[in-house]
Amino acid sequence: MPARSGPAVEPYDFRRPTTLAREHSRVLELALETFARQWGTQLTAKVRVVSQVTCEQIIMETYDEYASSLPATTAMILCNLEGMDARAVIQFPATAALTWVSYMLGSNAAQVVPERKFTQIEQALVRRLFDDALEDLRYSLGPLLETAISIDTIQYNSQFAQAAATADLMIVATFAIRVGDSSTTATLAIPAPALLPQLGQSAVLAATGNTRDQVASQLGWVPVEVALSLNPVFVKPSRVLGLAVGDLLTIPHPQHRPLNLTVDGETLARAAVGANGARLACVVVEATDSTTERANQ
Known part of the structure; x- marks a missing residue:
């Protein structure tokens, strides 16, 4: 399968939006x-x-x-x-x-x-x-x-x-x-x-009238780290320092609820654990309201 080719990328300096062609x-x-x-x-x-x-x-x-x-x-x-x-x-x-x-x-x-x-x-x-x-x-x-x-x-x-x-x-x-x-x-x-x-x-001068579209287009090709996580639990430092093998921490995440699909700590969707051949995978089952709003912008 041929590699997907992205759009031509030009460096953009926010400190100097006007540059020589x-x-x-x-x-x-x-x-x-x-x-x-x-x-x-x-x-x-x-x-x-x-x-x-x-x-x-x-x-x-x-x-x-x-x-x-x-x-x-x-x-x-x-x-x-x-x-x-x-x-x-x-x-x-x-x-x-x-x-x-x-x-x-x-x-x-x-x-x-x-x-x-x-x-x-x-x-x-x-x-x-x-x-x-x-x-x-x-x-x-x-x-x-x-x-x-x-x-x-x-x-x-x-x-x-x-x-x-x-x-x-x-x-x-x-x-x-x-x-x-x-x-x-x-x-x-x-x-x-x-x-x-x-x-x-x-x-x-480089075109600056469609700067927003150019930035959005560029950001669409920036790789980000996606994580699948449970709801976080908050504990005191003294509890963390005293953890030992066999200790039990209660996670406030219901068993029936899908996991959180996050990027840089922000939840974008809910997903269930699945598999793709021999590899683990996740199936998106719900998009958060903020994700839907961004998609409609």
Whole structure:
């Protein structure tokens, strides 16, 4: 007998009901992988040390979720998007940027420095690095980013750098950066309204209008443990601790009454003990009122 095939299952995150469709996520992956390669080439040319950048993940989340995932102290370049109040963010450890600056100034080895704000000279060099990175980003996204983007300010506290409203959706990409022997992680967050229209707004967001039906359909295929039980008896802990072989406990379950068919302790039906070939089985003889009500909903 062929195995019964269930419906296609898609993960559903109740904390983030709005997600990128798979095909549009793939479009962004291709564009940002191109950006990562160009960014790595640009870093190699600027710091004069072999560098590599790879795009590791792309998700859509609120700005509040994004900011909460960042270290409290970190470098954040806020970028203006023409015609939009929300700003894009390029985030990276300040220590990593200071290492890149030391290479740019002629150092032959990575410098170990504490996390701190940039000096005026360091800030100028970092801005120069990321001006070029933004050029690569514009080229890689092409028609996906129709809005002009430019560097505004550099912030160092992720909780105070308000690039967008807390509920604004951001498309967040995570990059692994390797410069010489040192590695670090950077993130790029772009307000979703800057990219969604070019991806196809109507198809980008997962449908949420029939969320109840989708959840009900998914739950219908979740395995649950079904038990056949007698009515419970309540006894004091002292009685339980004093139980010994041969003791008798009276169960308040009439002999003529069927057993309780339960799921997670909730009685759904009454059933009589039976057999199916060489195996024990139960025959449902009565459905409880709550079961009937749920079936009619």
